[in-house]
Amino acid sequence: EDQVTQSPEALRLQEGESSSLNCSYTVSGLRGLFWYRQDPGKGPEFLFTLYSAGEEKEKERLKATLTKKESFLHITAPKPEDSATYLCAVQAMGGANNLFFGTGTRLTVIP
Amino acid sequence: DAGVIQSPRHEVTEMGQEVTLRCKPISGHDYLFWYRQTMMRGLELLIYFNNNVPIDDSGMPEDRFSAKMPNASFSTLKIQPSEPRDSAVYFCASSFPNQPQHFGDGTRLSIL
Numbered sequence: 605e606d607q608v609t610q611s612p613e614a615l616r617l618q619e620g621e622s623s624s625l626n627c628s629y630t631v632s633g634l635r636g637l638f639w640y641r642q643d644p645g646k647g648p649e650f651l652f653t654l655y656s657a658g659e660e661k662e663k664e665r666l667k668a669t670l671t672k673k674e675s676f677l678h679i680t681a682p683k684p685e686d687s688a689t690y691l692c693a694v695q696a697m698g699g700a701n702n703l704f705f706g707t708g709t710r711l712t713v714i715p
Numbered sequence: 716d717a718g719v720i721q722s723p724r725h726e727v728t729e730m731g732q733e734v735t736l737r738c739k740p741i742s743g744h745d746y747l748f749w750y751r752q753t754m755m756r757g758l759e760l761l762i763y764f765n766n767n768v769p770i771d772d773s774g775m776p777e778d779r780f781s782a783k784m785p786n787a788s789f790s791t792l793k794i795q796p797s798e799p800r801d802s803a804v805y806f807c808a809s810s811f812p813n814q815p816q817h818f819g820d821g822t823r824l825s826i827l
Contacts, residue, residue: 646821650815701763701810701812702760
């Protein structure tokens with residue numbers, strides 16, 4: 605059964621204090637791993653897709669990496685506007701187009 | 716470009732009433748998904764459509780839930796009769812095949 609576990613559940617950082625969010629997954633053949641950002645009262649907003657171990661993607665202060673069992677979202681020198689919930693999701697091989705989501709990490713960046 | 720549009724944004728109704736949630740996907744997207752989000756369980760897939768045809772409805776919790784997609788630009792999720800435990804935020808998303816899903820801003824449903 606597909607499973608996605610994100611840690612920590614919540615993270616408070618001082619502005620400029622770099623850190624990483626973890627997404628551990630179990631899936632019967634990974635087609636893709638997705639990172640989304642969700643602000644309060646909004647739908648998830650797509651950030652990255654990773655397809656194979658060793659792949660990295662970057663966007664501003666965010667960098668996502670992928671291994672065979674987990675993905676990390678590294679946040680470098682975060683700003684208060686980076687505060688949000690970050691969601692990880694996996695898509696399995698086999699024709700299905702649906703995503704299986706973790707429960708997210710709620711990030712708060714304090715000025 | 717217009718994103719996924721959901722209506723209403725908020726719905727408050729009494730137990731036993733019928734609730735209809737609406738979604739307009741991004742034009743051209745082949746896939747449409749309905750999710751439910753709660754604090755306890757996070758985002759859960761309820762059902763998804765490919766080219767207006769329901770493909771997997773195994774996430775629909777009970778027969779009280781039904782979803783339709785009469786054409787490529789409109790889908791509904793209906794709950795009848797509604798119960799307090801159905802209170803949640805319901806999201807619609809759409810995508811091209813094997814491409815990232817794009818989400819609407821959801822309908823916050825409260826059943827009293």
